Amino acid sequence: MIIDGSYFTGMLSLGIIWDIDSDSPTRIAERDNLQSYIDRYERQYLQLVLGEDMSRQFWDYLSSHSAEDKIEKWDTLKEKLSEKGYSPLANYVYFHYVRRCGVKQTPTGTVYGSTEDRANPNNLLVSAWNDMVEMNESLFRYLCGNKGYDGFEFDKSMLEEINTMGI
Numbered sequence: 001m002i003i004d005g006s007y008f009t010g011m012l013s014l015g016i017i018w019d020i021d022s023d024s025p026t027r028i029a030e031r032d033n034l035q036s037y038i039d040r041y042e043r044q045y046l047q048l049v050l051g052e053d054m055s056r057q058f059w060d061y062l063s064s065h066s067a068e069d070k071i072e073k074w075d076t077l078k079e080k081l082s083e084k085g086y087s088p089l090a091n092y093v094y095f096h097y098v099r100r101c102g103v104k105q106t107p108t109g110t111v112y113g114s115t116e117d118r119a120n121p122n123n124l125l126v127s128a129w130n131d132m133v134e135m136n137e138s139l140f141r142y143l144c145g146n147k148g149y150d151g152f153e154f155d156k157s158m159l160e161e162i163n164t165m166g167i
Helices: 025-050 052-064 072-081 088-101 122-144
Strands: 103-106 109-112
Touching: 025 052, 025 088, 025 122, 052 072, 072 122, 088 122
Parallel strands: none
Antiparallel strands: 103 109
């Protein structure tokens, strides 16, 4: 609802072409799979950075508002989460997609591991997560500095970087 497959280009490329009119069954399946990750992890991300109550209010607003009943704080938050090329939400979805699907981005395209010698996606995971953490720090400061978001509950794990060593 906030992002779509068009966010997964450049550093977040998954090799899925999102906006082509002629669809093969494979392309449809890839897009449906990615959309299922977006649907699941968008909500999870919002719960982690806003808390259960505020994320529900935000989600309800996104699901039901009309042009007449705009609420500036929610529109601003949506803009912060959906900026192309700088979306912590896209990084969070990417992290979970790559982790679960065993995807590795290479100079010649995306590689999906199909044997025991699967491509190691750790470098992609660490980079995507740590970039998200940087964006989350900015989001956290924004939420703290605006009274309209009083009562948000930011999970501190969303501010912790990771590395390939698990340290």
